[in-house]
Amino acid sequence: MQVKVLGCSGGIGGNLRTTSLLVDDDILIDAGTGVGDLSIEQMARIDHVFLTHSHLDHIACLPLMLDTVAGLRQAPVTIYGLPDTLHALKTHIFNWTIWPDFSALPSEAKPLMCYAEIEMGETIALGQRSITPLAAHHTVPAVGYWLDSGVHSMVFTGDTTTCDALWEQVNRIENLKYLLIETAFGNDEKALAEASRHLCPSLLFEELSKLQRSAHIYITHLKPGEGGEIMYQVEQSSKHAALRGLQNMQLFKL
Numbered sequence: 001m002q003v004k005v006l007g008c009s010g011g012i013g014g015n016l017r018t019t020s021l022l023v024d025d026d027i028l029i030d031a032g033t034g035v036g037d038l039s040i041e042q043m044a045r046i047d048h049v050f051l052t053h054s055h056l057d058h059i060a061c062l063p064l065m066l067d068t069v070a071g072l073r074q075a076p077v078t079i080y081g082l083p084d085t086l087h088a089l090k091t092h093i094f095n096w097t098i099w100p101d102f103s104a105l106p107s108e109a110k111p112l113m114c115y116a117e118i119e120m121g122e123t124i125a126l127g128q129r130s131i132t133p134l135a136a137h138h139t140v141p142a143v144g145y146w147l148d149s150g151v152h153s154m155v156f157t158g159d160t161t162t163c164d165a166l167w168e169q170v171n172r173i174e175n176l177k178y179l180l181i182e183t184a185f186g187n188d189e190k191a192l193a194e195a196s197r198h199l200c201p202s203l204l205f206e207e208l209s210k211l212q213r214s215a216h217i218y219i220t221h222l223k224p225g226e227g228g229e230i231m232y233q234v235e236q237s238s239k240h241a242a243l244r245g246l247q248n249m250q251l252f253k254l
């Protein structure tokens with residue numbers, strides 16, 4: 001299993017792209033603006049899209065990607081998400097007002113996309129790969145994901161603040177190699193981080209104190225224009241030698 005970071009920023013501007021991970025060549029974890037850097041041929045090979053939640057920075061390119069590949073696919077793209085996440089897509093995006101309903105185009109019998117509800121802790125197997133939704137605590141219903149190749153595992157928290165249930169699940173992963181965890185704000189904006197249910201460096205280290213396994217830790221979802229200062233605060237307080245900022249186009253092999 002190979003994971004390529006298409007986007008890992010909390011916003012856009014210059015070379016910043018919002019959240020999306022490409023797994024091998026057929027799976028997306030979230031569909032933020034990083035998807036726009038893929039070629040049309042690469043987009044057409046994507047069969048599965050796993051969404052952490054319904055916020056725009058995590059779904060922005062999904063409607064455009066589907067429209068782009070509409071004439072290039074024979075089978076529907078499966079969109080996985082919590083019931084609330086899929087309901088938000090149906091109600092607010094693919095509603096014929098904002099964008100066409102591709103679950104009924106080109107026909108209901110042969111749609112371009114289909115929805116698949118996920119449940120917390122229920123593993124989806126795709127060949128030798130498995131993807132499991134993990135607990136998250138955000139302003140809307142949300143999950144993280146555990147990706148397991150059978151050799152190594154990666155955990156992507158998605159957007160979350162303090163969440164004890166997440167660490168209960170993560171600490172049971174015996175082959176954990178990578179942890180991608182958000183830190184959206186600096187410590188001077190701790191109140192905003194708490195209100196928006198994100199992390200700042202002080203909250204990050206409270207969460208990492210609950211991690212009972214060794215892993216390479218990467219920080220994601222940094223606020224645009226403040227990434228350098230946030231990472232400085234992280235590095236000043238870090239007791240984790242393998243903790244660093246996530247970068248666009250970074251590759252992980254599991």
